[in-house]
Amino acid sequence: MSIVSENEMIRIIREKAGLSQEDFCDGICSKQALSCIENGKNGVSPITFEIFAQRANMNVKPFPCFADERDYDCYMDLHRADFLIDSWQFDSAYLELEKVENNNFSDNRFYYQKWLMLNCKILVLTEKYDYKNVSDLILEALRVTYPEYRQGTLKRKLLSSIEIELLSMLADAYIGMGENTQASELIEYLEEYLKKIKISVVALFMLSSYVGYLKEKLCLINNDYETLLDHSNRWYKNAVIHHRSIPIFRFASMNAIALYKTGSINEAITMFKEVLAVGSFINSVFVNQCLDYIKSYTDISLAEFDNIIYNQIGFTPKKFRTHYAARLKAGVYSTSDDKIIKFGGILRLLRNRRGLTASKVYTGLCSKSMYSKVENDKALPSVILAKALLERVGITENLFDFFGNDKEFKFLDLKERSASLSIFDEEKAKSIIEEMKSLDISEDKLVNQEIQLLSNIFAPDSKDKTEKFLSIIEETQKDFSFEELGRPLTNTEFAIVQHYIRGLFKTNNEDSIGQGIDICLRLIKYYESLNYDITQYRVNLPMLYMIVAPNLQKQGRAYELESICLKCKTELMQSHIYIKASIIYYWQIYKYTLQSDPALEKEIRSNCYALKLFIKNDIVFRGVRNKVTSIGIQLT
Structure with a gap:
């Protein structure tokens, strides 16, 4: 079945709500404009679609259809800026925000609202800002969608994720201005509202964690350290599970203060060391906030931290000017406009930007004639094929949703569930495989490939199992060769390759391990050569680095290990702190075993504290501790 149009989905979303x-x-927008959208006469920008879906309390991502190329660029630039801010790369985020402003927000006031929100987010994350000025900017952003915003009227309103984040930052600014009653009322409202909404698990955690952090700020102000200890400990553990650095820093710092105030001084010092080590490791401005917490709420001497590496981080927020939002539109456009970029247009736009021929996109996925019809918007593909085609042109994240029949929805849900399985979930895997087969769509080669992959992952380890991964990838990549990587990989194809390499490493055979390393290094070189943006790189490259590094260490391949280590020190790895710290740890340990050095010892100790902040399991960290102890380094 072909994908359903955005117009029909907006009507379905509204009626279901x-x-x-x-x-x-x-x-x-106006009621008349909405009527035209639902009747197919008007289209909407993805950011406008997002707001509609969130207002209806539906966990639905936008449909990929854009008013023009500027609309596409603004959407993706803001997505990248958000990602960069969450990984503390503020200077790079400013470059993306500048692009959006230079494009005049694609004449869309919702892009302007998100642009304002992200600029404010950078200021708030520095924890050093003019509270009154930022609260005024937040109110301006809120009034893009609520011109007559007043706190007392919120209970009658439906909120988008952008509005929730703006209101959270407003509560933060109120705390900074000493208006704790207003802050408390707003926090209480947001806490209740977040219990009712349906958004992705990660998005809900990020929004809820910020509100939780604000509650802890009030506990700190009220000297309620017992509540702070319990609350921060629970939230910190959740943050580690979700692997998000902003909430990890926030709750770990609060937990350290609470530990200190309740008498656990040594535990508090250790926790502060972990935050300082990680913050310095990725040049996060949160180091400065952590040092302020230590000075303001404890009597701990900074000499306690002399055995780790930490530095105050210099950062000056950029000034930005506000714009007249009333001049901007609602992201609604006529479907008869010849500038519209529909699904086929997106494939063509990205294929040309990546320098790919059409055959490199469709081969193994569909026929040449089918792809021609899709790219020229003469036909719509199935939901499963649509996602695979986007992955081939570089959109590997679930940025967009497609709407098809119940079987396709069920299959994609099962595929998402299978991605979270561990090697110990064999029974769950069998159940998912049986459900996939029962959908009776396995004649689709993409569905069949997914079923074969999942079945082989949970098959007993053997040489045949490892080799079978190569036959599975040939479902969509005929004559596949690691020697000559001609076509980009879909997410499923990359997963197949990854499991094949892991199978080679499990053999403990020197030749097989060497073969796995060579394949990994070839794939790394290939992905680094692609003209893809940071969102593509953050999916595949870090995983390849993580797989190959310990095996390079085992084989004593120092030059390649150092090369991988240097790649991990770039901005690319800022969102993968645990992987980054792990790989640098392998290199540091290797160097230290060749020649001990006091400066390197300090680096290793700092890196171990950085790893500990992200490892919730004490048994796992015990392996790290035992390794460094075996080479004569003590973690104190």
Whole structure:
């Protein structure tokens, strides 16, 4: 079945939420414009689609259809900026935000609202800002969708994720200005609202964790250290599970203060060491906030931290000017406009930007004639094929949703569930495989490939199992060869390759391990040569680095290990702190075994503290501790 249009989905979303057109479009567009959208006469920008879906409390990502190329660029630039901010790369984020401003927000006020929100987010993360000025900027952003915003009227409103984040930052600014009653009321409202909404697990955690952090700030102000200890400990453990650095830093610091105030001085010092080590490791401005916490709430001497590496981080936020939002539009456009970029247009745009021929995109996925129809918007593919085609042109994240029949929805849900399975979940895997087969769509080569992959992952280890991964990839990559990587890989194809390499490393055979290393290094070189953006790189390259590094260490291949280590010190790895720290740890240990050095010993100790902040399992960290102890380094 072909994918369903965005217009029909917006109508379905509204009707499922039981909302009238008037309530649904409040603050977004006119009732007449919404009627034209639902009737297919108008289209909407993805950011406008997102706001519609979130207002209806639906966990649905936008449909990939854009008013023009500027619309596409603004959407992706803001997505990259958000990612860069979450990994503390503020200077790079400013470059993306500048692109959006130079494109005049694609004349879309919702892009302007998100742009304002992200600029404010950078200021708030520095923890050193003019609270009154930022609160005024936040209110301006809120009034893009609620021109007459007042805190008392919120209970009658439906909120988008952008609005929730803006309100959280407003509560943060209130705390900074000493308006704790207003902050407390807003925090309480947001906490209750977040219990009712349906968004992705990660998005909900990030929004809820910020509100949780604000509650802890109030505990700190009220000297309620017992509550702070319990609350911060629970949230810190959740943050480690989700592997998100901003909440990890926040809750670990609060936990350290609470430990100190309740008498666990040594534990507090250790926790502060971990935060300082990680913050310095990735040049996060949170180091400065952590040092302020130590000075303001404890009597701990900074001499306690002399055995690790940490530095205050210099950063000056950029000044930005506000714009007249009323001049901007709602991201609604006529479907008869010849500038519209539909699904086929996106494939063509990205294929040309990546320098790919059409055959490199469609081969193994569909026929040449089918792809020609899709790229020229003469036909729509199935949901499963649509996602695979986007992955071939470089969009490997689930940025967009496609809407098809129940079987396709069920298959994609099962595929997502299978991605979170561990090697110990054999029974769950069998159940998912049986459900996939029962959908009766396994004649689709992409579905069949997924079923074969999952079945082989949970088969007993053997040489045949490892070799079978190569036959599975040939479902969509005929005559596949690591010697000559001609076509980009879909997410499933990359997973197959990854499991094949892991199988080679499990053999403990020197030749097989050497073969696995050579394949990994070839893949790394290939991905580094692709003209893809940071969102593509953060999916595949870090995983390849992590797989190959310990095996390079085992084989004593110092030059290649050092090369991987240097790659991990670039901005690319800022969002993969645990992987980055692990790989540098392998290199440091290797160097130290060749020649001990006091400076290197300090680096290793700092890196171990950085790893500990991200390892919730004490048994796992015991392996790290035992390794460094065996070479004569003590973690104190």
